[in-house]
Each structure stands twice: as C-alpha cells, then as structure tokens.
Amino acid sequence: MPAQASLPWLKVSENRRYLVTEDGEPFFWLGDTAWELFHRATREDAAHYLANRAERGYTVIQAVALAEFGGLTKPNAYGRVPLHKRNGAFDPASPDTDAEPGGSTYWDHVDYIVDLAAEHGLYVALLPTWGDKYHIAWGEGPDIFTPDNARTYGRWIGERYRDRSNVIWVLGGDRQLVQRRHFEIVCAMAEGIADGDGGRHLRTFHPNGGQSSSHHVHDEPWLDFNMIQSGHGHGERDNYKLVAADYARTPVKPTLEAEPCYEDHPRNFNPVNGYFDEADVRKAAYYGILSGGLGITYGHHCVWSFNAEPTSVFVMPWRNAILRPGAAQMQHVRQLAESRPMLERVPDQGLLAANEEGANYAAAARGERHAFIYSPNGLALQVAMGRIAGDEVTASWFDPRTGESTPIGQFPNTGERKFLPPMAGRGNDWVLVLDSL
Numbered sequence: 001m002p003a004q005a006s007l008p009w010l011k012v013s014e015n016r017r018y019l020v021t022e023d024g025e026p027f028f029w030l031g032d033t034a035w036e037l038f039h040r041a042t043r044e045d046a047a048h049y050l051a052n053r054a055e056r057g058y059t060v061i062q063a064v065a066l067a068e069f070g071g072l073t074k075p076n077a078y079g080r081v082p083l084h085k086r087n088g089a090f091d092p093a094s095p096d097t098d099a100e101p102g103g104s105t106y107w108d109h110v111d112y113i114v115d116l117a118a119e120h121g122l123y124v125a126l127l128p129t130w131g132d133k134y135h136i137a138w139g140e141g142p143d144i145f146t147p148d149n150a151r152t153y154g155r156w157i158g159e160r161y162r163d164r165s166n167v168i169w170v171l172g173g174d175r176q177l178v179q180r181r182h183f184e185i186v187c188a189m190a191e192g193i194a195d196g197d198g199g200r201h202l203r204t205f206h207p208n209g210g211q212s213s214s215h216h217v218h219d220e221p222w223l224d225f226n227m228i229q230s231g232h233g234h235g236e237r238d239n240y241k242l243v244a245a246d247y248a249r250t251p252v253k254p255t256l257e258a259e260p261c262y263e264d265h266p267r268n269f270n271p272v273n274g275y276f277d278e279a280d281v282r283k284a285a286y287y288g289i290l291s292g293g294l295g296i297t298y299g300h301h302c303v304w305s306f307n308a309e310p311t312s313v314f315v316m317p318w319r320n321a322i323l324r325p326g327a328a329q330m331q332h333v334r335q336l337a338e339s340r341p342m343l344e345r346v347p348d349q350g351l352l353a354a355n356e357e358g359a360n361y362a363a364a365a366r367g368e369r370h371a372f373i374y375s376p377n378g379l380a381l382q383v384a385m386g387r388i389a390g391d392e393v394t395a396s397w398f399d400p401r402t403g404e405s406t407p408i409g410q411f412p413n414t415g416e417r418k419f420l421p422p423m424a425g426r427g428n429d430w431v432l433v434l435d436s437l
Contacts, residue, residue: 005118007166010202012224016252018294018343019202019225026342029256029295030334031060031125032327033304038110039067040306042077046113049303052322054120057331061122062206062258062297064173065110065157066129068139069305080106083144090144092129092153107160118166125168125258127206128157128193131175134185139175147184151192158196165200169193172205174229177216190222206258209233214246218253225294229259230284232276234268236359237261237284240291247292247347254294260284262299263326264315271312278326279427282400285333286374286431290363292347295337298330332403336431340370353416354382369436372398378424381432385413390436397422398431405433 008021019027032053037046053061066072066082072090075081084094099105104112117124132139134150145153161167171190177183190203202224205213209231217223226246230239239257246255263281267273281298288296301307302321307314321327344367349355351364351371362381364373369389373381385393395408411417413436421430 005115005166007118007121007123009165009200010123010168012202012254013343015343017254017292017346019254020343026338027059028334028337028342029060029297030058030330031062031258031295031297032058033062033259033262033297033299034306035062035064035127035130035304036067036069036306037061037063038065038113039069039071039074039076041113043109043112045077045306046116048319049322050113050117050120050122054122056328057334058298059121059123059334060125060168060295060297061117062125062127062170063113064127064130066133068130068132070140071130072133072142072144076106076109078104078109080104080109082106090142091149092144093149095153095156111160114161114164114167118164123166123168125170125204126161127170127173128154128189129173131173131208133173135175135178135182137175145185145189147181147188150185151188151195154189154192155196158193158201160196162197162200167201169201169203170206170227171203172207172213172227174206174208176208176211183216186217187220187222190220194222209259212242212246212255214249214253214255218249219251223253225253226255227258228255230257230261231259232261232265232267232269234273237280237287238361239284240287240361240363243288243291243293244347256293256295256297257284257288258297259299260288260297262301262304263324264321265299265301266313275315278324278329279429281326282329282333282429283376285330286376286400286429287363289333289337290347290365290372290374292365296330296333298327300324300327329401332400335403336372336398336433340435341367344368348387351384351387352382353384371432371434373432373434374429375421375432376429377426378421378428378430380418380420383417383419383432383434385411385415385417388413388434388436392437393434394437395419396433398433400429400431410437
C-alpha cells in the first residue's frame, strides 16, 4: 500500500465560480475519465496509468466504485467483487470486506489506487456507483438500490474515505433521474456520504449525455458544483451552450464540462461515422473553460474502458491510447488557464464585435487585465477593444497544439481591431491573448 499522501482539501471559491484549496489557492480541474480503473486495472496498470496522467499535468481522475461493465458480477483483476449477496441479490448495505489471509478485498484495491493517485498529486472524482445500478435504462445493472440501502452504502463509503483529502464525490453516473425513486436514491446516497465523512468532501452529480446536473439537482443543498456531459453525438461541438446556461443559473454554483466527446470515440456511437480526433477534444476543452467552466475533463474511449484488444468501437489498447495527441495537448489548456489570475476570469462574448455560428463560433473570457479569445479554425477575430483595463494592450497568439505563444504587437485599447491567426483551417485553432500594459 502506498503511503497515504495528503493533498489540500478543496472547497468552492468565495465568488462561487471556481474551486480552491483550503488555503484559497485556485484549483484547475484537468480531469481524465478512467471509469473502469478500480474494476479492470491491476496495481501495475494503475501505476502506469496514473504516472502518465501526472506527467501530462492532469489533476483529477474520474473513476467508479461499482463499475459499468459487470461491476457487480465480474470480479476485479484479483478475483474480488465489491458486495455480498443477500437472498441471492447483491446488497449495497453489505460491502464485501472479508479479507483472506494474505489477500486483499475489492475495497483494499480501491484504497490502494486512491492513495497512489494522491502520491502522484491527483484527486479522484469517485462515483460510488454507475447509474445502471438504480436505473438500468440501456445498461446491464442489476438494479439493486433503494433509498434506504443507498443511504447505508453512502454512509459506509463516506466513512471509509473520510480522511482522504483527494476524494471528490460524484453521484449519478450517466443516467437520467426519471422516477421519484431515482431522485430519492441519489439524494439519500449523497446525504449518507455526508453522514459518513462529516461533510468534508465536495459533492457533484454526473448526468447523462447532452445534459448538466443542473437539469436534475441544481437546487439540492448537497450539490456543491455542477457537472456537464455534452457527450459523443453528431454535429459540431457546442458545449459552450450548456456551460453558459449553468453559469447564468441561480443560486450561483460552479460548473464544468466533465464529459465532452472522447478522442477516438465513434461519432454518434457508430464507427461508420468516423471518430473524434484531437481537434474535436481541444475545441470542446477551450469552449468549456472560456464559457465559464472551473476546468475541463478529457476522455479517450479506450482509456475509460481500459480496453485490451482493438475493435471497430474500441480501436486500440489503453496503453497506446494514453499516448494520443489530444491527451497530451490538454496540459496546454491548464497552462493557459493558470497563466493569468483565474478566479477573476469571467466569460465575455462582448469581446467579439462580430462572431460566426456553428463550426466557427468563437468563445471569449477576460479578467481585469487579460482576455482570451478562441478561434476554433483560425478565422479572423473582430475584437471589441476596451473591455479590459489600460490604454494599450499587448497581443499574442497561443497555440493549443504546442502551448507556445507568439507575440503580435502592442495596440491601442479602443475601438475595434481585426486579428488574423497565423494559419487557418480545421485543426488550426488559436487563442488570442490580450494583456493590459
């Protein structure tokens, strides 16, 4: 078992727009989806994966305790399942913590990975269960939760990870809340977690595709911040709409895009349509943070699943997938976000005197003395000057592919000005950076 590292506890910022550490330092959520990490990965796999993500600047790993792919019925890499059975059915009120001599339980394995993540400086956005365990919908389930056992299970898992500062609780799990019992189960589990951990950790909710947690539970007192899953369907990325809608909600709560299109995921779930690439995931990422998100989550279709063999749906082994270009380029999103005062930054489409629609929609945000404006295909930006402080500004182009900045020059901070990126066309996205003099 790795030594239990202690990362700073996280909380919501005073302006209710971001996350900060217990000391008030800005925290940028650069997440990766590793839903099957606890269920399918060995300890050696987990060590390899977490080291790779830490090297690339990630800060959060999203993973599920009761996983999607047979998480109750198929044992983990060491032959263990998470729950006992009672009367022939898996019982959330009875986690299997019976260790054999010299052996470890399913939960010991989860502990090991959570602690190893902390050793790498990584937080774990931990889903107590995937949503098919209370709302099967298209999943395999089985449906095992009631409000009562959800509260019991929540209290148990909350207490187990009470002292681990690198845990963030994520209710839900890719399912709509349709029936009253679905709401009751989720809220009971959230309240049980707080009973178990003393309310020490942040709590949020992972929704189904095309929605935000705000659709279901924005007004719940236990929800600390919203999560969005814009998903993997057809069409151009337009997750800025979901982020902006959350940003405008009251009461004010932070939000982030936590599941945009995955790199190498079949478009609209069908390989006939081709696959999302690094240009797609970059676009979703910059839209996500410049529209008001507290961070962004990346995903790869073969990483979340810890896929072993290529198929037309899962096109490569996960050890190859963690090296894909989009995964590495996400560190530049964090680099840019943290390069200027983050907590004061607000989305501001008023920076654009004119804008395109659809594929060429530009997104913009600013602080008191800086502005970021994203051109997804390298088209010219018509900028309304004067929205940040100062009589003059310096301008530069930030390259989302490399993280490099190229100075443009010094300009009066009045009127309108056209800025033409160095190159245009699909895959030639750029961020115009303005700084007050």
